[in-house]
Amino acid sequence: MHAAVYLGKEQLPVLEVPEPSLGDGEMLLEIEACSVCGTDLRTYRHGDKKIVPPRILGHEFCGRVIESRAPDTSIQVGDRVVMYIVLVSGTDRYVEMGRENLTTHRTTMSYHHDGAFAPRMKVPALAIRNGNLFKVTSDISSEVMSLAEPLGCCMNAHSRLGIGLKDTVAVIGAGPIGVMHAALARLQGAQKVFILDNNPARLEMAKGFDVDGVVLVKPDGSHREEVRALTAGFGPDVVVVAVSSAAAQNDALDLAAKAGRVNFFAGLPKSSPIAPLDVNHVHYKELVISGSYSEKKSDFQAAFALLHSGRFPADKIVTHRLPLGRIEEALLLMESGEALKVCILPKE
Ligand SMILES: [Zn+2]
Known part of the structure; x- marks a missing residue:
């Protein structure tokens, strides 16, 4: 079969690779859709120490079980599934407190196990034993269901932000993750939801979602x-930073209302993670800052259920569909901001 294989920085060729062969307890998926993640782009451009090449990338997928050597599970051949991609192999205080995304006893699909930029992918036995496969029971499209993974990551941030009817919310970053945060804030009843970005084309796309306004980030800080002005002079109660930028983090601290909550959803590049921030905003305004990394299984479950409900504007988020052979083009579409989510359809 053909697969997009990561060989090192800026090398993601589509190569002929052996068919996955199953061991006891494993399953084979035929991949129907696999969306391109911002981290795929980051890995392509800058490499990732956690990934030892050669590795088939792709972790936002939906597929159908076409072979099973795991008889003792409710998932069967023919079922369409999505997968919680964190494989936990032991326990520690983080697993015990339900924060399994933070454990060191984890491996991840497309990082430590081959992913889904391929027509077929093997599901490790551990994932099946841990109940990481979720059966899709409606006729919702596989492209939409491929968003369960990134939406779960957003849910992880929201699980600690507590957005509700009293809140105004600003999301900095109008990429696919930014619009997901905005849509989640809306569904949770936020009074007002705004999206900021320095790319006017991205803001145009953001206007297609249920938001109260978009704001262009300008170098002079006038945004x-x-x-x-849009928040009665107070600033937003919640600010989510969905871009990897220290300037955006500073904007968040400056913008947030007193007693506000700020989430640094995106980290900074590993090569320059230290940023000067005006921490007096945190002190005088009594801000609560949270981080967000990966997702808990409970977040994935919530994302899966929300997509299933049809109440999430997922089909507007998938803006492009490409065959596997055009994966590099998919990365460029994301990088330019022309696309929100690009979905790879790898069936041969
Ligand atoms: Zn992802």
Whole structure:
């Protein structure tokens, strides 16, 4: 079969690779859709120490079980499934407190196990034993269901933000993750939801979602006044930073209302993770700052259920569909901001 194999920085060729062969307890999926993640792009451009090449990338997928050597499970040949991609192999205090995304006893699909930029992918026995496969029971498209993984990551941030009817929310970053955060804030009843970005084309796409306004981030900082004006002078109660930028993190601390909550959803590049931040905003405004990394199984379950409900604007988030052979083009579409989610359809 053909697969997109990561060989090192800026090398993701589509190569002929052996068919996956199953051991006891494993399953084979025929991949129907696999969306391109921002981290795929980051790995392509900058490499990732956790990934030892050669490795088939792709971790936002939906597929159908076509072979099973795991008889003792409710998932059967013919079922369409999505997968919680964190494989936990032991226990520690983080697993015990339900924060399994934070354990060191984890491996991850497309990092430590071959992923789904391929027509077929093997599901490790551990994932099946741990109940990581979720059966799709409606006729919702596989492209939409491929968003369960990134939406779960957003749910992880929201599980600690507690957005509700009293809140105004600003999301910095109008990429696919930014619009997902905005849509989640809306579904949770936020009074007002705004999206900020420095790319006017991305803001145009963001206007297609149920938001109260979009704000262009300008080098002179005047967007901060604009956001304050939109929030009765107070600033947003919640600010989510969905771009990898220290300037955006500073904007978040400056913009947030007193007693506000700020989530640094995106980290900074590993090569320059230290940023000067005006921490007096945190002190005087009594801000609560949270981080967010990967997702808990409970977040994935919630994302899966929300997509199933049809109440999430997922089909507007998938803007492009490409065959596996055009994967590099998919990465460029994401990088330019022309696309929100690009979905790879790898069936041969
Ligand atoms: Zn992802």
